Amino acid sequence: MCSSDLLVGYWTADLRNSFANQAYAEWFGKSPDEVQGAHLRDVLGAQLYELNLPHIEEALAGQRQRFERQIPIPGDASQTRHAETHYIPDLVNGKPRGFLVLEFDISQVKQAELAAAAASDAKSAFLAAISHEVRTPLNAMFGLAQVGARQPDGFPAKNSFEQILHSAQHLLALVNDVLDLSKIEAGKLALAQEPVNLAQVLDQVIALKALEARHKGLDFHVIEGPGVPKSCLADGTRLSQVLINLLTNAIHYTDHGEVRMHIDVQDDLLCIDVTDTGIGMSAKQRAALFQPFVQVHERSDLRQGGSGLGLVITNRLVEMMNGHIDVDSQPGVGSQFRVRLPIQGATAPDFSALG
Numbered sequence: 001m002c003s004s005d006l007l008v009g010y011w012t013a014d015l016r017n018s019f020a021n022q023a024y025a026e027w028f029g030k031s032p033d034e035v036q037g038a039h040l041r042d043v044l045g046a047q048l049y050e051l052n053l054p055h056i057e058e059a060l061a062g063q064r065q066r067f068e069r070q071i072p073i074p075g076d077a078s079q080t081r082h083a084e085t086h087y088i089p090d091l092v093n094g095k096p097r098g099f100l101v102l103e104f105d106i107s108q109v110k111q112a113e114l115a116a117a118a119a120s121d122a123k124s125a126f127l128a129a130i131s132h133e134v135r136t137p138l139n140a141m142f143g144l145a146q147v148g149a150r151q152p153d154g155f156p157a158k159n160s161f162e163q164i165l166h167s168a169q170h171l172l173a174l175v176n177d178v179l180d181l182s183k184i185e186a187g188k189l190a191l192a193q194e195p196v197n198l199a200q201v202l203d204q205v206i207a208l209k210a211l212e213a214r215h216k217g218l219d220f221h222v223i224e225g226p227g228v229p230k231s232c233l234a235d236g237t238r239l240s241q242v243l244i245n246l247l248t249n250a251i252h253y254t255d256h257g258e259v260r261m262h263i264d265v266q267d268d269l270l271c272i273d274v275t276d277t278g279i280g281m282s283a284k285q286r287a288a289l290f291q292p293f294v295q296v297h298e299r300s301d302l303r304q305g306g307s308g309l310g311l312v313i314t315n316r317l318v319e320m321m322n323g324h325i326d327v328d329s330q331p332g333v334g335s336q337f338r339v340r341l342p343i344q345g346a347t348a349p350d351f352s353a354l355g
Contacts, residue, residue: 005023005104005105006021006023006102006103006104006105007021007023007024007027007083007101007102007103007104008020008021008023008100008101008102008103009021009024009035009100009101010090010098010099010100010101011040011098011099011101012097012098013060013096013097013098015039015040015041015056016037016038016039016040017035017036017037017038017040017043018036018037018098019036020032020035020036023103024043026074027071027074027081027103028043028044028045028074029074029075030043040056048069048071051069052069052085055067055085055087056087056099058087059087059088059089059096059099060089060096060098060099061096062089062091062094062096063089064086064087064088064089065085065086065087066084066085066086066087067084067085068082068083068084068085068106069082069083069085070082070083071083081105081107082105082106082107082109082110083103083104083105083106084103084104084106085101085102085103085104086100086101086102086103087099087100087101088100088101088102120185121186138168138171138172138175139172141164141168142165142168142169142172145161145164145165145168146165147161148160148161148164148165149161149162149164149165177309177310177313178309180309180313181292181309181312181313181316184313184316184317184320189320191235191238191317191320191321192234192235192236192237192238193233193234193235193344194233194234194235194236195231195232195233195345196231196232196233196234196235196236196239197230197231197236198228198229198230198231198232199230200236201236201239201240201243202222202224202243202263204240205222205240205243205244205247206222208244209244209247209248209251212248212251213247213251213259216251216254216255217256218251218254218256218257218258218259219257219258219259219260220258220259220260221258221259221260221261222260222261222262222263223260223261223262223263224263224264225262225263225264225265225271226264226349227264227265227266227349228263228264228265228270228349229265229343229346229347229348229349230347230348230349231345231346231347232270232343232344232345232346232347233344233345234321234341234343234344235321238317238320238321239321239341241313241314241317242272242314242317242318242339243261243272245310245311245313245314246261246272246274246311246314246337246339247259247261247274248310249310249311249337250274250275250276250278250335250337251276253276253278253279253335254276254277254278254279254334255278255279256277257276257277257278257334258276258277259274259275259276259277260274260275260276261273261274261275262275265343265346265349268342268343269323269340269341269342269343270323270339270340270341270342270343271338271339271340272338272339272340272341273336273337273338273339274336274337274339275334275335275336275337276334276335276336277333277334278334278335279331279332279334280329280330280331280332280333280334280335281296281327281329281330281331281335282331285329286327286329289311289327290311290312290315291312292309292312318339318341321341321342322341322342323339323340323341323342324339324340325337325338325339325340326338
């Protein structure tokens with residue numbers, strides 16, 4: 001940091017300057033001799049003084065201040081300096097005699113931050129814009145592989161088509177996760193608000209995940225409480241995505257025991273609890289759980305796959321629905337994810353237990 005990047009001054013309780021370094025000449029177009037003894041208003045100018053006045057008053061009341069401000073550069077009204085300002089009270093027997101001013105030029109830091117943010121926004125916008133172009137050829141490949149995999153046993157290429165189909169499903173899931181997160185970060189993912197039949201949503205989720213759980217030899221239970229309404233206002237597709245992601249995660253990390261989902265309504269909140277008897281997580285792993293592209297489990301005997309985005313997307317979607325998600329977990333015991341979502345436009349419950 002060069003000397004002109006740091007402004008140092010001391011102002012008495014009556015806002016008269018008793019010390020100013022050379023940086024004042026560049027920052028405010030005044031030499032240290034011109035600043036010394038001058039009133040703070042005359043140095044800052046009326047407009048900047050009024051902006052800073054609340055911080056000045058707090059400093060003189062004994063409260064340390066930190067804030068950022070755009071300061072015009074003398075001689076060029078179109079240019080500004082981004083400054084980080086500190087007011088440090090000088091107290092004697094609890095009474096302020098004045099305050100020390102430390103002001104840093106952080107213009108380059110801010111420019112770098114803005115450039116990084118713009119690059120990130122451009123990346124997210126680009127991925128969101130090409131989502132259709134990326135998914136279309138993948139879906140075509142996926143459809144052709146399905147046709148080949150449905151050929152009768154003995155068909156020479158049947159096994160090859162099945163391998164292609166499995167790989168295509170995995171690749172499409174990865175692409176969907178990356179594109180969904182990019183759309184969320186770019187602010188291009190809008191949630192619908194329309195009547196949703198919750199029983200149909202649960203039926204679709206069960207149909208997708210029950211076979212997967214049973215293939216691993218797990219007990220799979222979905223319990224619908226008596227307070228669940230027949231329908232409510234929500235985005236049915238994204239609600240299904242939340243449930244599927246939670247169950248996928250639970251099944252993936254559970255080798256023995258059960259996966260259980262309980263859904264009910266309490267205090268105008270849709271309460272979704274997904275519990276498993278899987279490998280669980282430590283406190284350190286839970287802290288990294290909702291970070292993009294982070295795999296919290298590193299055991300070599302786990303065929304993890306995936307992008308590490310499923311729970312990240314789930315968390316973002318829950319936040320967009322004005323809800324929240326938390327998790328309890330113990331290594332070797334299992335995990336429980338709890339989602340709470342505000343429920344709107346609910347119709348009368350249509351209770352029928354699901355098992």
